[in-house]
Amino acid sequence: MARALINVPAKARRGEVIEIKTLISHEMETGFRHSTIGVPIPRNIITSFVATYNKEEIFRAVLFPAVAANPFITFYTVATESGTIAFEWTGDNGFSATETATITVE
């Protein structure tokens, strides 16, 4: 299970624009490299990242091999209501990781 780090403010005012920072450990092997004996190293990357706020999608990204190892993505969203923000990464070789954060909106 890949380790994921999420930074979501614990509390926010209703309607406030909050910043969300995400980081997941993943080698993001590009598929363009060769081993020392010349054998191509197969691609192994995260291809998709989705964030949902109380089950409603707020952010989606399609990742390509040019995204650096341990993908770090930051974005903004409007704090509408208290609840859960869920994050899901999927990728090559059946890779899948999920993480959630709770937010209290006053």
Place this chain on the structure above:
Amino acid sequence: MVGTMDRHDGERRSRRDILKAAGALATGCGAAMLVRPARSTPASMQIAIRNVVGSAAVTRGKVTLDIPPLVENGNTVPVSVAVESPMTPTDYVKAIHVFAEKNPQPNVISIHLGPRAGRANVATRMRLVDTQKIVAIAELSNGSFWSDTADVIITLGACLEDAI
């Protein structure tokens, strides 16, 4: 006398050759890339951009692409894209795409937003193989496309060849 000078020159040259060869081995990444040019070109970036925008016109403006102009390590280059938009349900940024003209694959990341984003501002870290031009394109909810470009100088590119 002339003979000794020649010999000295010869020695110097051969030493230089050896050093060059050693340098090429050490930076095997660069040497191998000369043999196998696994890179896209500005033309292939244009094709990748056309695949995203279709036949629509792309106008410069509204988008701010922020990358440090001089980067030491191409393996992790911070990039952030901000788009001027009120982000209301009727006028918002639908998508942001980033392209690099010399990477083996020009696409870097494609991001899909909605009015709930509040602010059309995203950041990530990317790999760049060499000094090159980066293009960010934003698609607004009215179907128009806006772009910004940035030139980045890379001291040490993301290595394509050697597994470390």
